Amino acid sequence: MSKPQPQHTDMAQFPVVNNCLQIGGMPVTDLAAKVGQTPFYAYDRQLMTDRVAELRRILPSGISLHYAMKANPMPDVVNHFSTITDGLDVASGGELKVALATGINPKEISFAGPGKSNEELEAAARAGIIINLESEGEMERLSIIASTHDLNPVVSVRVNPDFELKTSGMKMAGGPKPFGVDAERVPEMLKRIGELPFEFVGFHIFSGSQNLKPDAIIEAQTKTFQLAIQLAEHAPSPVRWLNIGGGFGIPYFPGEQRLDLQPIADNLEILLKEYQPKLPEAEIVIELGRYLIGEAGVYVCEIIDVKESRGETFAIANGGLHHHLSLSGNFGQVIRKNYPVCIGNNVVSEDTAAVNIVGPLCTPLDILANKYELPLLKTGDLVVVFQSGAYGFTASPRDFLSHPEARQILV
Numbered sequence: 001m002s003k004p005q006p007q008h009t010d011m012a013q014f015p016v017v018n019n020c021l022q023i024g025g026m027p028v029t030d031l032a033a034k035v036g037q038t039p040f041y042a043y044d045r046q047l048m049t050d051r052v053a054e055l056r057r058i059l060p061s062g063i064s065l066h067y068a069m070k071a072n073p074m075p076d077v078v079n080h081f082s083t084i085t086d087g088l089d090v091a092s093g094g095e096l097k098v099a100l101a102t103g104i105n106p107k108e109i110s111f112a113g114p115g116k117s118n119e120e121l122e123a124a125a126r127a128g129i130i131i132n133l134e135s136e137g138e139m140e141r142l143s144i145i146a147s148t149h150d151l152n153p154v155v156s157v158r159v160n161p162d163f164e165l166k167t168s169g170m171k172m173a174g175g176p177k178p179f180g181v182d183a184e185r186v187p188e189m190l191k192r193i194g195e196l197p198f199e200f201v202g203f204h205i206f207s208g209s210q211n212l213k214p215d216a217i218i219e220a221q222t223k224t225f226q227l228a229i230q231l232a233e234h235a236p237s238p239v240r241w242l243n244i245g246g247g248f249g250i251p252y253f254p255g256e257q258r259l260d261l262q263p264i265a266d267n268l269e270i271l272l273k274e275y276q277p278k279l280p281e282a283e284i285v286i287e288l289g290r291y292l293i294g295e296a297g298v299y300v301c302e303i304i305d306v307k308e309s310r311g312e313t314f315a316i317a318n319g320g321l322h323h324h325l326s327l328s329g330n331f332g333q334v335i336r337k338n339y340p341v342c343i344g345n346n347v348v349s350e351d352t353a354a355v356n357i358v359g360p361l362c363t364p365l366d367i368l369a370n371k372y373e374l375p376l377l378k379t380g381d382l383v384v385v386f387q388s389g390a391y392g393f394t395a396s397p398r399d400f401l402s403h404p405e406a407r408q409i410l411v
Contacts, residue, residue: 006255008340011386013047013295021344021384023298024411028344028382031411032300038382039301039319039406041393043077047296052084055288058265062272064285066110068246069095071289071390072297076410078102081292089243089287090129093120100127110243110287112158112204114180121145125153130241132158132204134180136189143196152197156241157190158204159183159231163223180204183227187234194236202235202282203228206245210290212256214263217247221267225275232279242282248291252387253337259291290390297389299324299406300344301368303381304360313355315377320359320366323406325396327385328359328367341369344382349375357383361401 020027024044032038055065064086069078073095079102082088087108088099099109109129111120116131116138122145124131133139133155146153158180181189193200205224211217224244232239251258272284301319308314321328329336341357352373359366368383398405 008254008338009251009257011340011342014044014298014386016347019345019347021342021347026411028300028384031409032302032382035407035409037404037407039299039317039323041297041299041323041388041406041408043072043074043293043297043389043408043410045080045296045410048077048080048293049084051292051296052081055261058261059286060265060269060272062276062284063268064283066108066243066285066287067292068287068289069099072293072392073098073394074408074410075101076408077293080410085292087285089289093117093123096120096123096127096129099129107154110156110204112206118145121153122149122151125149125151128154130201131155132180132243133189133193134158136181136185136192139189139192139196142198146197152199154199154201155193156200156202156204156243157181157186157193157231158206159186159227161205161207161223161227163207163220180206183231186231190231190234190236200235200237202239202241202243203231204243204245206243206247206287208245208247210249211247212249212251212259214260217264218267220245220247221264222271225271229275229278239279239282241285242279243285243287246286246288246291248288250290250294250387250390252339294387294390297387297392299327299385299388299392301359301383301385303357303377303379303383305379306377312371313353313377315355315357315381315383317357317359317368317383319383319406320361320368321363321396322359322361322366322398322400322403323396324368324385324388324392326391327388328365330365331391331395336367336370338369338372339388340386341372341374342384342386343375343377344384346375346381351376360403 015022066087067081068089070091082102082104090096091113106128112132114134160180207220301317305316325331354371357369
């Protein structure tokens, strides 16, 4: 007997009523009419709120939650997170403008990125946000800017530790990396910071993202606290801010399960009891992007043609990799795997078949779903791609082949 094929985890966060998917309490067919076109992205405000509430309930009360805007910088999304989290992390001057427009206290905004321009550094210094310094060169450039404009920038050091987040979907630390300052170089950099007109607040130690293994996250967080204690001995002033990153993943592919938060929370309780006396003034920050917004978003497109080719069925949609690059398997995947997909206007049917859903682009890379068992498709059906709230709209080549853009809506 052949082994059963791995299945996607359930997408029960979106209910089904009368065989039609509901998004933000609205049938997807009605939502498409409200948006006025397909394709579009929709983000469920209540699911975002529920995810933050779940983290507040499970994680220790001494942990602050920050939203990493790079996951989804849509202004409406950012504005909502600014009201339910404790801060925002930006990765560009453009994101900084969106963050400041929310009215959040600038002291609760941090700026990470290995290539900040002088203009971005000046804007960040003037705004009074936390600038994560990622090199000695960036530190010296900021020093010149501070002296020229009589500013006292608020800074932390982004540290490239000598460990990585194991089994991480994307490793951001350990070994040679463009991100942050190698841990062994940080003490000398801290000495120099003490000589400059900077307000030093702490460290940013981010080792990886998209991890579904609690043990790996626990190990990385434990090592992060240990490293922070070592580096704090060299700091020019007490550490008041420690961003330990995030790395919490969501299940995209068959066989993956949702992350179990409880072991992580239990370990954080232990770490806080052990290390907070050594960092008595430090706010401990967990920075999450994908984990907060990823499961709250869907991408919706429409079938415009169905055809047969040498024994296989191809359904052509009006959306594809130009709107949702990661869906096509071209955003970090080595082997393409299917995202969870449904037909929003006909979720369940006794009549199903394996189908290839492809986009309208003139490239074989434009794949939405490969040999996916779905209800029999017809023109006008709405294809809904789950797990699409993060690294979708802004992480895709929207001008490729000059097709129309998707829209976005927060519901």
